[in-house]
Amino acid sequence: MGHKNTILLALLATMVAKEVFAAQHVVGGNQGWDQSTDFKSWTSGQTFKIGDKLVFKYSSLHSVVELGNESAYKSCDISNPIQSLSTGNDVVKLEKPGTRYFTCGTLGHCSQGMKLKITILKGNAPSPSSSPSSSPSSSPSSSPSLTSPSSSPAITTDASSASQCFTSFMFILALSLTLILSLF
Structure with missing residues (x-):
């Protein structure tokens, strides 16, 4: 026994x-999920692993749409999303390795660069914390589960x-x- x-x-x-x-990664750092955030720059400083969480913080002008593949991501085709979120404080748990694609569902925001492509790595080592800073830019460049977010800032x-x-x-x-x- x-x-x-x-x-x-x-x-x-x-x-x-x-x-x-x-790790909890506040998407976009202090700027959050916003058109002024350079998401390519932000993701370059992040390591995403199984068990980590993406935290999307944004105003009512935006939403989060998860896309099914790179083609939809590149063409900003939101017609067949995996999921759509709109609370302004959404948490997406990263449960398996692979690539995931997100964009804003507001007309024109994706084509203006408000989209995110991440690669989730295998492994059990803790991910580094999300960076509280992000670089502003004048020209923007899998089945999920949702959990309750923790406190606000990165x-x-x-x-x-x-x-x-x-x-x-x-x-x-x-x-x-x-x-x-x-x-x-």
């Missing part, structure tokens, strides 16, 4: 640690590092307790 409990607790601790180590590197340190401590503590309990 002790070994079954140990295995169960170890699996639970692993699942919790995997969720906590996931996660800073210092806060994320402290959180990951605390999470590592809690994970080690949980595994230690699991080992101790398995001895009884």
Whole structure:
């Protein structure tokens, strides 16, 4: 009976640690999901991994449309979206490796550069935090699941590092307790 409990607790601790180590990427940094954001520049500073979350923050002038393929992305064809979001504070969980495509559903915004192409990598290592800054630009250049967003601004590197340190401590503590309990 002790070994079954140990295995169960170890699996639970692993699942919790995997969720906590996931990064939240506020799309566009401080500028958010907006026409003035240079999304190509923003994505170049990001690493997206399984379990990470994209957080889209935007005004009522915009929306988020996930496109099914690169052809639709390049041509700004929003006629057959995978999903459409419009709350102004949407969270998309990245559940499997591959490429995903997003654009704004407002007429003309995609062709003006308000679109995002990301590649999700395999791997369990924690992703770096999303950068709170993004570069403004005068000329803009898979089945999802939605979860509730956390607090508003982009996660800073210092806060994320402290959180990951605390999470590592809690994970080690949980595994230690699991080992101790398995001895009884």
